[in-house]
Amino acid sequence: MAxxxxxxxxxxxxxxxxxxxQALSEGNIENAVAHFDDECFWRDFLTFxxxxxxxxxxxxxxxxxxxxxKNTRPSGWTLEGDASSADGITEGWFTFETDxxxxxxxxxxxxxxxxxxxxxxxxxxxFEEHNDKNGTRExxxxxxxxxxxKNWLERKQQEEAELGYDRQPYCLVIGGGQxxxxxxxxxxxxxxxxxxxxxxxxxxxxxxxxxxxxxxxxPVWYDHLPYLPFPDHWPVFSPKDKIGDWLEMYTKIxxxxxxxxxxxxxxxxxxxxxxxxxxxDRNGQQVTLRPKQLILATGMSGVAxxxxxxxxxxxxxxxLHSSQHAGGxxxxxxxxxxxxxxxxxxxxxxxxxENGADVTMLQRSSTHxxxxxxxxxxxxxxxxxxxxxxxxxxxxxxxxxxxSLPYKILHTLQKPVYDEMAKRDAELYEGxxxxxxxxxxxxxxxxxxxxxxxxxxxxxIDVGASQLIIDGKIKLKSGVNVSRINENSVTLDDGTELxxxxxxxxxxxxxxxxxxxxxxxxxxxxxxxxxxxxxxxxKKDPGPWEGELRNMWKPTQQQALWFHGGNLHQSRxxxxxxxxxxKARMEGLDTPVYNLKPVHHLS
Numbered sequence: 001m002a003x004x005x006x007x008x009x010x011x012x013x014x015x016x017x018x019x020x021x022q023a024l025s026e027g028n029i030e031n032a033v034a035h036f037d038d039e040c041f042w043r044d045f046l047t048f049x050x051x052x053x054x055x056x057x058x059x060x061x062x063x064x065x066x067x068x069x070k071n072t073r074p075s076g077w078t079l080e081g082d083a084s085s086a087d088g089i090t091e092g093w094f095t096f097e098t099d100x101x102x103x104x105x106x107x108x109x110x111x112x113x114x115x116x117x118x119x120x121x122x123x124x125x126x127f128e129e130h131n132d133k134n135g136t137r138e139x140x141x142x143x144x145x146x147x148x149x150k151n152w153l154e155r156k157q158q159e160e161a162e163l164g165y166d167r168q169p170y171c172l173v174i175g176g177g178q179x180x181x182x183x184x185x186x187x188x189x190x191x192x193x194x195x196x197x198x199x200x201x202x203x204x205x206x207x208x209x210x211x212x213x214x215x216x217x218x219p220v221w222y223d224h225l226p227y228l229p230f231p232d233h234w235p236v237f238s239p240k241d242k243i244g245d246w247l248e249m250y251t252k253i254x255x256x257x258x259x260x261x262x263x264x265x266x267x268x269x270x271x272x273x274x275x276x277x278x279x280x281d282r283n284g285q286q287v288t289l290r291p292k293q294l295i296l297a298t299g300m301s302g303v304a305x306x307x308x309x310x311x312x313x314x315x316x317x318x319x320l321h322s323s324q325h326a327g328g329x330x331x332x333x334x335x336x337x338x339x340x341x342x343x344x345x346x347x348x349x350x351x352x353x354e355n356g357a358d359v360t361m362l363q364r365s366s367t368h369x370x371x372x373x374x375x376x377x378x379x380x381x382x383x384x385x386x387x388x389x390x391x392x393x394x395x396x397x398x399x400x401x402x403x404s405l406p407y408k409i410l411h412t413l414q415k416p417v418y419d420e421m422a423k424r425d426a427e428l429y430e431g432x433x434x435x436x437x438x439x440x441x442x443x444x445x446x447x448x449x450x451x452x453x454x455x456x457x458x459x460x461i462d463v464g465a466s467q468l469i470i471d472g473k474i475k476l477k478s479g480v481n482v483s484r485i486n487e488n489s490v491t492l493d494d495g496t497e498l499x500x501x502x503x504x505x506x507x508x509x510x511x512x513x514x515x516x517x518x519x520x521x522x523x524x525x526x527x528x529x530x531x532x533x534x535x536x537x538x539k540k541d542p543g544p545w546e547g548e549l550r551n552m553w554k555p556t557q558q559q560a561l562w563f564h565g566g567n568l569h570q571s572r573x574x575x576x577x578x579x580x581x582x583k584a585r586m587e588g589l590d591t592p593v594y595n596l597k598p599v600h601h602l603s
Contacts, residue, residue: 009083013092016109021077021096029065033058037113041406045577046121047096047103048072049594050584052554052577054406054547068594073099080104089115100125100589101580106404118404121580127587129189156255163257164289169195170586172278172291174264174519177206179564179571180297181247182225185254186579189227192586195289196256196297197280199263203251204244212327213351214240216568217343217461219376222384223568224395225250226575237372237463267294267520269560276560293582297564302514302531305507307339310484315503317488322348322506328355335499336360337490339482340506341367341437342457346465348504349474360498361469363478366438368459369466370418370448371425378417378424379449384569399573407453407534407547411446418447428462431470436478443538452567453549455540456532457508511603512563513551520561528556529599531563542601553578555593 003011016035023031036042042055048068055061076097083092091108096119105119128134140152150158163169171187173180176198187194200206207214216223216238220230223238228250235242251258262282269276278289304321312319322344328336328351336352338345341363352359370379382388383398393401405413418441422429429439440458442451448459460466468474483493490498511532517525531551537543548554551563553574564578565571584591 005085006082009085009090009092010079012085012090012109012112013083013094013107014079016107016112016114017077017079017094020114021075024065024069024074027069029062029069032065033062035114036061036117037110037115040114040116041408042114042117042119043403043406044119045403046580047074047098047101047119050555050581050591051593051595052548052552052574053595054408056406056408056547064594068592071099071590071592097125100584104400106400108404116404116406118400120400120403121577124580124584124587124589127190127583130191131189160257163193164195164259164287167193168275168290169193169257170291171195171293171295171582172264172276172289173197173295173297173564174515175297175299175564176200176203176251176258176260177297177299178225178243178247178568179299179566179575180295181251181254181256181258182571183295183297183564183575183578184256184258185226185250186575187582188254188256190579190583192579192582194257195291196258197262197264198258198260201261202244202248203258203260204247207240207244207247209326210240210323211325211348211351212240212329213354214347215463216243217372217463218567218569219380219384221386221389221395221398222380224572225568226572228253229395264519269294269520269524269558271559274560293560293562293585295562295564295578296512296515296519298512298515299509299565302510302512303518304509305505307482307505307507309482312485314487315485315500317501317503319485319503320505322504325504328352328357330355331502332356334358334501336502336504337362337498337500338504338506340364340508341460341478342506342508343460345504345506346460346462348506350465350468352502353468353473357502358475360475360477362480362482362492363438363476364481365458366440368440368442368448368451369429369432369437369462370421370459371428371462371466374421374425375448375461378421379414379447395572399569403573408545410453411442411444411450411536414446414450415444418442418445421447428466428470432466435470435472436476437469438478454534454536454538457540512565513603516558516561524558524561526602527599528558528561528563530601530603531565535600544600546597550597555581555596557596557599 020035036058042061044053055064078095080093080095089108094105096103101121102123103121108116130136170192171194173196176196180196184196219236220234265279267278275290275292276294280287304323306321334357336357336359338349339362349359349361441447451458469476480492480494483491490500511530513525513528513531533541533550535543535546
């Protein structure tokens with residue numbers, strides 16, 4: 001009987017895994033490197049490097065293995081499921097082990113050689129998550145009769161009363177939004193004592209307190225939190241208050257040690273004791289915490305960028321940053337100016353128009369527009385959609401498929417998606433250009449997600465505001481900036497004067513290390529350097545090339561200081577690797593970090 005395409009693909013991947021694994025077991029690095037194509041990428045999440053690191057050539061792979069192989073001792077490279085072949089590429093999933101961990105990976109072969117390899121850590125041997133699969137589900141009660149027994153609530157209350165006072169947390173997470181909450185759940189399941197600090201009164205308030213029309217622009221399949229997916233009746237695009245309630249519920253169900261109405265006032269690292277000293281205001285009471293690890297989970301952004309416009313002190317209306325805008329319901333009939341043209345600016349302009357305001361958007365530089373429906377179909381549909389779920393693509397698998405694409409080549413893979421988008425939505429783009437809107441698809445045409453990775457800004461997922469601009473309902477001034485602010489108006493640098501009762505600055509945020517500057521010191525912030533960006537040498541993402549996002553979810557130049565952020569998808573996926581790094585260090589495992597990046601940019 002002739003071999004099927006599937007069996008041939010299986011045999012090809014199994015052969016590669018077998019000989020590659022044998023070369024590694026024998027310590028034959030040259031043989032292992034010979035398994036890779038001249039153009040090749042090995043993206044490793046912790047298993048070899050205790051870092052998030054991509055080796056982007058045979059020479060780079062050789063250097064990585066020379067540094068890490070003796071400590072790693074990998075084995076058991078086994079095909080998982082069936083491999084597949086298409087367009088000259090054979091690919092498959094596999095499992096493997098190292099000396100201390102179990103992992104899962106993905107390989108793409110061109111002929112007999114590897115083009116892309118992904119290796120990720122799933123769990124630490126002997127320190128697995130508490131769950132039913134591992135046989136570590138808690139009983140919840142000890143059967144029998146015991147005097148002085150504490151029930152679940154009493155044990156929970158005792159832990160909450162003791163942690164941070166009678167005993168110290170191993171991790172302190174500053175920031176209790178979706179990122180800090182999801183990471184807290186990972187750490188809880190790994191048995192890492194953790195406190196999450198949140199300045200707001202309730203979990204989810206960072207969503208509740210934003211403008212009333214705010215909704216997620218990403219679809220529900222993209223946005224699940226760890227362990228507890230949204231129920232299958234949940235709306236495709238979640239309104240802000242619904243997300244806020246979900247986060248509050250999640251915090252309770254996952255039994256997180258969550259300190260609301262709490263703010264970190266200052267922090268310093270004691271090199272001798274190998275611990276942080278963090279001064280906290282908790283509901284008006286001063287508490288000093290001494291965690292071993294400090295994690296800033298304040299989103300992917302830092303402190304709000306508020307421009308210092310000449311004359312602002314004389315303005316008789318309201319001038320604020322977009323993060324402070326509560327909604328447009330009090331601005332009916334008023335003159336409103338929104339500075340900026342990305343997601344927040346469009347949402348706020350639409351919100352103000354819906355509430356009867358006379359609103360003008362000031363577009364200072366070009367913006368990428370992606371229509372929501374088109375983006376869902378072309379860019380996300382294969383991984384995060386109803387159809388993907390029906391095809392058996394779980395959230396975890398979708399996350400790993402996306403991670404298997406090295407950032408170095410991602411822009412080339414994304415460009416055809418946005419070329420098709422430009423054709424499909426040509427009428428929208430023609431209308432925007434006719435209205436004077438300055439459009440782009442990224443500097444190389446690679447679109448929204450690459451632009452997001454490079455700079456975290458410069459785009460709008462269109463859910464309706466673009467048509468308001470085309471129709472003139474949202475007025476537009478493009479290619480201009482504010483020259484000065486007057487008592488009742490804004491003067492632009494082209495000489496135009498706009499009446500204004502409200503000015504909203506949708507002008508973005510600084511790098512996340514600005515939080516380190518405000519809480520710890522400017523010296524530590526500079527020691528760590530800029531967060532986010534790939535080093536693509538494009539606008540707002542200066543080189544040199546980094547290969548991974550700067551300082552995110554991995555060791556930094558400041559010992560025991562970590563950064564956690566990004567969208568819901570990134571927070572969910574990368575929280576696993578950050579939690580594993582915390583668990584390994586808490587348990588005293590050897591975690592030699594390979595290729596800790598030097599600092600090239602301070603902010």
